[in-house]
Amino acid sequence: MAVAPTAVEDYVKVIYTHTEWQPEHITTGLLAARLGLAASSVTEMVKKLVAQGLAIHEPYGAIELTPDGTALALRMVRRHRLIETWLVQHVGYGWDEVHDEAEVLEHAMSDKLLDALDAQLGHPSRDPHGDPIPAADGSLHRPQAVLVTDAPSGGVVVRISDRDPVLLRHLEAEGIVVDAVIDRARCDALAVEARASIWVAAT
Amino acid sequence: MAVAPTAVEDYVKVIYTHTEWQPEHITTGLLAARLGLAASSVTEMVKKLVAQGLAIHEPYGAIELTPDGTALALRMVRRHRLIETWLVQHVGYGWDEVHDEAEVLEHAMSDKLLDALDAQLGHPSRDPHGDPIPAADGSLHRPQAVLVTDAPSGGVVVRISDRDPVLLRHLEAEGIVVDAVIDRARCDALAVEARASIWVAAT
DNA sequence: GCTAAGGTTTCGGTATGCCGAAATCGCCGT
DNA sequence: ACGGCGATTTCGGCATACCGAAACCTTAGC
Numbered sequence: 490m491a492v493a494p495t496a497v498e499d500y501v502k503v504i505y506t507h508t509e510w511q512p513e514h515i516t517t518g519l520l521a522a523r524l525g526l527a528a529s530s531v532t533e534m535v536k537k538l539v540a541q542g543l544a545i546h547e548p549y550g551a552i553e554l555t556p557d558g559t560a561l562a563l564r565m566v567r568r569h570r571l572i573e574t575w576l577v578q579h580v581g582y583g584w585d586e587v588h589d590e591a592e593v594l595e596h597a598m599s600d601k602l603l604d605a606l607d608a609q610l611g612h613p614s615r616d617p618h619g620d621p622i623p624a625a626d627g628s629l630h631r632p633q634a635v636l637v638t639d640a641p642s643g644g645v646v647v648r649i650s651d652r653d654p655v656l657l658r659h660l661e662a663e664g665i666v667v668d669a670v671i672d673r674a675r676c677d678a679l680a681v682e683a684r685a686s687i688w689v690a691a692t
Numbered sequence: 693m694a695v696a697p698t699a700v701e702d703y704v705k706v707i708y709t710h711t712e713w714q715p716e717h718i719t720t721g722l723l724a725a726r727l728g729l730a731a732s733s734v735t736e737m738v739k740k741l742v743a744q745g746l747a748i749h750e751p752y753g754a755i756e757l758t759p760d761g762t763a764l765a766l767r768m769v770r771r772h773r774l775i776e777t778w779l780v781q782h783v784g785y786g787w788d789e790v791h792d793e794a795e796v797l798e799h800a801m802s803d804k805l806l807d808a809l810d811a812q813l814g815h816p817s818r819d820p821h822g823d824p825i826p827a828a829d830g831s832l833h834r835p836q837a838v839l840v841t842d843a844p845s846g847g848v849v850v851r852i853s854d855r856d857p858v859l860l861r862h863l864e865a866e867g868i869v870v871d872a873v874i875d876r877a878r879c880d881a882l883a884v885e886a887r888a889s890i891w892v893a894a895t
Numbered sequence: 896g897c898t899a900a901g902g903t904t905t906c907g908g909t910a911t912g913c914c915g916a917a918a919t920c921g922c923c924g925t
Numbered sequence: 926a927c928g929g930c931g932a933t934t935t936c937g938g939c940a941t942a943c944c945g946a947a948a949c950c951t952t953a954g955c
Contacts, residue, residue, distance in 0.1 A: 496942065518902060530943050532904055537941095549903060549950060580808050590802055597800035599793055605783050699912065721932060733913050735934055740912095752920060752933060 495596040498565050499524065500534055501543055504554055505562030509620075510634065510648070510688060514551035560627055567623040568595040568603060570616035573651070575606045577617045584617040585657035618657075619648035619667040619688070633691035637684045643671040644689035656686060698799040701768050702727065703737055704746055707757055708765030712823075713837065713851065713891060717754035763830055770826040771798040771806060773819035776854070778809045780820045787820040787869075788860035821860075822851035822870040822891070836894035840887045846874040847892035859889060 503523045507515045521531040535552055538544035543558035554562060572591040576582040582590070598606075604625070607613075614630060615621050623629040634647040646669045649660060660683065665671060671689070679687070706726045710718045724734040738755055741747035746761035757765060775794040779785040785793070801809075807828070810816075817833060818824050826832040837850040849872045852863060863886065868874060874892070882890070 494941085516902080517904085526942095527944055528903065529905080529945075534942075536904095576805075580805065580812075582808075590805055593800045593802075594797075597796045599796075602779075602783065602793055605785075609783075697911085719932080720934085729912095730914055731933065732915075732935080737912075739934095 496534065497538065497541070497543070498561065498596060500531075500538060501554060501558050501562040502565040502569070504544065504552055505559065505566060509631070511636075514553070516551060520552065563623040563627045563629070565595055566620075567625070568598065570620055570622040571603060571607055571610070571613070572598070573616045573618070574610055574613050574622070578610060579606075583658075584651075584661070585654040587617070588651050588654070615667075617667070618651045619646070620651070634688035635691050637671075637676055637679065637687040637689055640689050640692075641676050642673045643676045644692065645670050646687060647690050648688040650686040653682070653686065656683060659683075660687075699737065700741065700744070700746070701764065701799060703734075703741060704757060704761050704765040705768040705772070707747065707755055708762065708769060712834070714839075717756065719754060723755065766826040766830045766832070768798055769823075770828070771801065773823055773825040774806060774810055774813070774816070775801070776819045776821070777813055777816050777825070781813060782809075786861075787854075787864070788857040790820065791854050791857070818870075820870070821854045822849070823854070837891035838894050840874075840879055840882065840890040840892055843892050843895075844879050845876045846879045847895065848873050849890060850893050851891040853889040856885070856889065859886060862886075863890075 500520070503520060504515055507513070507519070507523070517531045517535060518528055520535070521528045524531065535544060535546050538558065539546050542555055543561060545553045545555060569591050572594050573584075573587040576587040576590060577584055607625075612624075613622055621629045621631045632647050637643070646665060646667055649657065649665070649667065651657065660666070665675075665687065671687075676684070703723070706723060707718055710716070710722070710726070720734045720738060721731055723738070724731045727734065738747060738749050741761065742749050745758055746764060748756045748758060772794045775797050776787075776790040779790040779793060780787055810828075815827075816825055824832045824834045835850050840846070849868060849870055852860065852868070852870065854860065863869070868878075868890065874890075879887070
């Protein structure tokens with residue numbers, strides 16, 4: 490029973506999402522940290538991505554996705570976010586509990602099942618954290634947004650990183666969810682980690 | 693990202709289901725055929741099952757599950773059948789389309805998600821093919837049944853093997869589904885493969 | 896301009912799980 | 926009782942994907 494190449498899918502997904510909201514390039518070291526792997530493992534795997542035409546990488550340089558790599562990444566991002574949305578809306582999960590489950594299921598569900606869930610959900614355009622869900626053809630709409638760190642006077646919450654469940658529970662208890670409005674006082678009260686996780690609409 | 697030991701799970705599941713409706717012991721060769729693997733691969737893997745205390749196997753002899761092996765098998769069978777039931781009842785799959793999808797998802801869903809789907813379905817006791825769904829504690833009720841091959845006068849259909857989608861579509865078109873009643877004439881009209889796939893209530 | 900620190904790559908090694916070919920076993924038929 | 930045949934196991938090999946240690950680059954600081 491051949492195991493699907495879930496590793497490649499995870500790599501391109503992380504490379505893609507790293508530059509989704511902030512235009513920074515990613516290195517093998519950063520990728521390793523995000524994936525929880527040793528740097529040497531990542532260097533090796535990135536070579537395979539390059540060999541497959543999914544990524545571009547000069548030794549000691551930044552990693553970028555090719556059009557093929559971006560397409561695969563968008564496919565995985567779509568899967569991940571559709572599954573998160575389904576878990577929250579149809580299964581009763583809290584938005585802080587969906588990440589790990591989606592991380593596994595995104596590699597396991599068939600396109601057919603994904604499409605069925607997408608239809609049941611009414612083809613949502615964003616997930617519970619405010620991240621845009623790419624359409625099946627790879628197109629997506631991402632609102633202009635800036636980190637609260639860079640917008641201390643607040644605004645409409647557009648997106649909250651799903652990386653830290655504890656933070657998510659805390660923010661929800663404070664009423665800080667997608668589409669909520671936060672003012673300057675609210676911003677000032679936020680911890681540093683929180684500020685680095687919340688995006689508000691760009692003015 | 694370490695891959696879960698899905699191979700072990702598949703092996704014990706197949707060993708278990710092989711003796712579920714007919715009390716025949718299974719050999720490495722049969723197991724290999726069911727899993728679509730080379731015989732040598734299966735011999736090796738069975739050694740690992742024995743080393744892990746999941747199976748009993750004397751070289752050149754039959755394979756049996758230990759209590760631990762049976763428990764793991766029941767867990768996987770429960771997962772497989774709950775997922776099949778969910779796909780049919782909540783996602784709109786046909787009963788002939790669920791097998792492959794469940795085969796993958798049974799290794800990917802968390803216990804938490806499984807329990808949530810189980811609750812949504814009202815804790816079903818059998819899947820769309822009539823196979824009993826083990827409870828979370830491993831208990832299950834299996835009706836007394838015999839192959840149509842051995843009951844030419846017919847009876848109430850209790851179970852239909854899910855192994856051949858084409859056959860399933862054909863049978864459904866004929867009105868042969870779980871709980872249907874088939875008489876002697878109906879039985880006589882069945883092809884040999886069909887007879888080997890349909891169980892009726894034992895008299 | 897050079898060096899040292901820190902990030903990156905190379906290298907040898909591990910674990911899993913699969914395969915084909917060759918060796919081996921068990922048992923049936925005579 | 927034994928020869929053979931089919932089933933089973935052993936053996937060497939392969940692919941994936943991971944790791945730690947050592948070698949290697951790059952660049953920031955002086």
